[in-house]
Amino acid sequence: MDSITARNLLKLQEIDEKIEEVKSRLEKIPTEIKHLQEEKQKVIDEYEKILIQKKQLELTKKEKELDIQDLQQRIKKIEDRLNTVKSNDEYKALLREKAQAEESIIHLEDEIINIMEEIENISKKIKEFEKERDKKIQEIENQIESKQKEIEELNNQIQNLTKEREELIKHLKPQDIAQYENIKKKVKTKVIAVVDDQVCTGCYMVIPPKVFTELLKTENLLRCPNCGRYLFYESK
Ligand SMILES: [Zn+2]
Incomplete structure (x- = not known):
């Protein structure tokens, strides 16, 4: 993605x-x-x-x-x-x-x-x-x-x-919407969680350094290992 x-x-x-x-x-x-x-x-x-x-x-x-x-x-x-x-x-x-x-x-x-x-x-x-x-x-x-x-x-x-x-x-592609709806059913709120100070604002857990480093590099959307939400990171 x-x-x-x-x-x-x-x-x-x-x-x-x-x-x-x-x-x-x-x-x-x-x-x-x-x-x-x-x-x-x-x-x-x-x-x-x-x-x-x-x-x-x-x-x-x-x-x-x-x-x-x-x-x-x-x-x-x-x-x-x-x-x-x-x-x-x-x-x-x-x-x-x-x-x-x-x-x-x-x-x-x-x-x-x-x-x-x-x-x-x-x-x-x-x-x-x-x-x-x-x-x-x-x-x-x-x-x-x-x-x-x-x-x-x-x-x-x-x-x-x-x-x-x-x-x-x-x-949006239908499969992306489908996935979005799928995660939404599980987490109820915030399918996409903004990453703030290395913390997933969906579950408020610190993102493991390995995932965070990947998040900085990749164009792909990664999911929070803890809650499964998509992580959205924007460098300030
Ligand atoms: Zn999370």
Whole structure:
């Protein structure tokens, strides 16, 4: 193998590495987008939750107001009967019943005041949340959009790199590409390892002096005795 082929294989390797890098980035983006969408849904759900809380409080308040109305009607009936009642015992019993109803009303009114306070607090919270919510959702949507743009860009990059690769392959012999693919299957990364300071940058082992001396002289591409990668040496 001559040094032009070696250079072309090195270029091929660079392109393959870039393609893999872009592909692995591409694989991660859909999950990132999914997480952002979940985050957005969480903000929406949280908002819905406080709205429901407020509605429930308002409902409870309404119920207690109706209870008061019932009690007031009962008091009115008791008062009517107090005017017509004959026996003393019955009169006393009605007075007791009236007092109980009045006490219940006071109790309910206290509860309503507490609920109103809660409603006021939650209304404030809702207003604050609305401001934050729109901002947060906008932010998340911007992030999603930029990730979708990134997918487009990365797909373009892959297209360009694939074109570049096709062009480069035209200048390589099929058996050289076959061998390149073969070693690639075994070593996964760096089929061609640049030799740096007598070290194979594929496996980071020092190249035996005999091999290194040969590497300096020969036009042929030698393989690392340790990892089997092609060695590419360029004198500085
Ligand atoms: Zn090696």
